[in-house]
Amino acid sequence: MNLLFIADPLEHFKIYKDTTFAMMREAAARGHRLWTCEPQHISWRSGGRVTAQAQAVTLTGEAERWWQAEPARPLALAEVDAVLMRKDPPFDSEYFYATHLLEQAEREGARVFNSPRSLRDHPEKLAVMEFPEHVTPTLVTRDAGEVRRFHAEHGEIILKPLDGMGGMGIFRVGPDGLNLGSIIETLNRHGASTLMVQRFIPEIVAGDKRVLIIGGEPVPFVLARIPQGSEVRGNLAAGGKGVAQPLDPVDRATATAIGRVLAPRGLLLIGLDIIGDRVTEINVTSPTCFQEIQQQTGFDVARTFVDALEGAAAAPR
Incomplete structure (x- = not known):
């Protein structure tokens, strides 16, 4: 198959842990041809098809210069067997526009994973609200008064921006409410931005578990990201x-x-964040942790994913 990976620049990959690299390595080992581009390389001219300035990439097996790329050329997304949208957050306006271009490519015959419509419809913080039975008490608002009432009800809370990643902008406020007003002002920008507030889950000391779901089925191992020292965040990017x-x-x-609910919506790969037994986020843009799980357990997550990708790309429409 021809596979197009829409991702961040290859030179920014940390291949010892990067999940997109693990996908590419497994696909290349099976003989699939790899193409790469960045979202800004996608365009759509009236009367034509959605096209990317894409490079065919060969993996070298080396640690430093780990890829070789042919000169970029126009490639209609409908010409490849599967398009993998692996651009990291933030989910900003440009990401939003990219999903519209990818949805047009789908109308032209492209197979895109995860589905661009579902990427738009399932913001990673807000998606949990569809499953209240699995979620700690949660509030989404831009109103400072609502946040204060939520804090008064639950005592110890976590506040976070809706567009953060890697633990960015997460605050913990205890029963004394110390700095709550300042934190609200920082996150909601004096009422201009929406934020999420959740009841603090003390089981975070045992880790924020990343649970991967591939083709609707859970991977049998998780990565518990355990906070270090006085840090409340378990995210690996925050030192967990x-x-x-x-x-x-x-x-x-x-x-x-x-x-079973989300996979039929075109979400081939999902990453749940679970603390204790409560889901705190549903990650669909570029879920990670493939390599950490394989390195520690021997379970080849990338193999499971490419098996699912091959099946989904070949399935009748």
């Missing part, structure tokens, strides 16, 4: 320690229930 663990029965049931 990643420890792979078997998927427990409670989290398996949660992931199975959510996967």
Whole structure:
């Protein structure tokens, strides 16, 4: 198959842990041809098809210069067997516009994973609100008064921006409410921006578990991202320690229930964040942790993913 990866610049990849690289390596090992581009390389001319200035890429097996690329050329997205949207957040206006171009490419015959419509319809913080039975008490608002009332009700809370990633902009406020007003002003920009507030989950000390769902089925291992020192965030980007663990029965049931709802919407790969037994986020843009799980358990997540990708790309429309 010809596979087009829409991603961040290849020179920014940390291949010892990058999930997109793991996907590419597994696909190349099976003989699939790899193409890459960035979102800004996609265009659509009236009367024509959605096209990317894409490079055919060969993996070298080396640690430093790990790829070789042919000169970029126009490639209609409908010409390849599968398009993988792997651009990291933030989900800003340009990302939003890219999903519209990708949806047009789908109308022209392209197979895009994850579905661009579902990427738009499932913002990673807000998507949890569809599943209240699995979520800690949560509030989405831009109103400072509502945040204060939520804090008064629950005592200890977490506040976060809707467009953050990697633990960016997450605050914990205790029962004393210290700095709550300043934090609200920072996150909601004096009422101009919406934020999310959740009841603090003390089980964070055991880790923020990344549970992967591929083709609607949970991966049998998770990566628990454990906060270090006085840090409340377990995100690896915030210094958390990643420890792979078997998927427990409670989290398996949660992931199975959510996967059965979301996978039919074109979400081939989903990453749940679970603290204790509560889902805190549903990641659909570029879920990670493939390599950390494989390195610690031997379970080849990339192989499972490419199996699912091949099946989805070949399935009748």
